Amino acid sequence: MTFTTDTEAQSHTTTASLAQRLKAETAGEHERMHRLMAKADVFASKERYSRFTLAQYYFQQDVEYLFQHPELAALIPDIEVRGRAQVALQDLHDLGIKPEGHELKSLDAVHPEGLGWIYVSEGSTLGAAFLFKEAQNSLGLSAGFGARNLAAYPEGRARVWKRFVQALDAADFNGSQQDAVIQGALNAFGHFGQMLEQLEQLR
Structure with a gap:
């Protein structure tokens, strides 16, 4: 077993x-999301997938709220092409779901x-390639109906x-500053994970 000194850890952080x-x-957290997704079995039925899409929609609302911060917008030059709340909402309409709304969890971020x-x-868009195929193969959905939120950017x-x-x-x-970004990511994972654990309660 090896141990890392405080000096070594600080050096890693800065390099x-x-x-x-x-x-x-x-x-x-990535691994935990994989386990939660498997447990949620979101492609077992359109009803379960609809709940998952509702979680996606609420999470994207949390994320897109942050786009209005000028400091963040300045860091991401193409921020206007990112975010999937609107397409997730279209998917929910396809699936017959009308969101009741939720309290934004990113207000203090x-x-x-x-x-x-x-x-x-943004990282979830990479993993969504597999999910998109599952939505197509298991539920007959597509980039034009029900699975827009999982489709790739143009x-x-x-x-x-x-x-x-x-x-x-x-x-x-x-x-x-890096520590703060990482904490934000952990908070975001925690929030989405909680929604996955409570899919049946989402409205």
């Missing part, structure tokens, strides 16, 4: 890029913490994600 730290320090929430949202998932990662690292945050 690793923000994107690298986010990937490493949220890995446990000030700059730069809000960037962590956006990181979780430019493709990888290209848009790469631009976002470049924007993360170009921010050139110091260690404490």
Whole structure:
């Protein structure tokens, strides 16, 4: 067993890029999301998928609320092409669901913490490639009906994600600022995970 000294840990924090730290320090939450998704079995029926889409819609509302912050908008030059609340709402209409609304959970995610929430949202677009195929194969949904929120950006998932990662690292945050972004990402994962655990209660 090896131990890391405080000095070594601080050195890692200052030498690793923000994107690298986010990937490493949220890995446990990524795995937890996989387990929660498997347990939720969201493609077992259109009803279960509808609840999942409702969670997607509410989470995207949380994320898009942050787009209005000028500091965050300045960091992400193409922020206007991001966010999937509107397409998720269209999917809900296709599925016969009318959201009753929810209390925004990102209200206190000030700059730069809000960037962590956006990181979780943007990262989910990569994993959504698998989910999109499941929606097609299991439920007969498509990018034009019911599964818009899982479809790729017009430019493709990888290209848009790469631009976002470049924007993360170009921010050139110091260690404490990076810590705040990571905490924001952990908070976002925690919120979405809670919704996955309570899908039946979402309205």
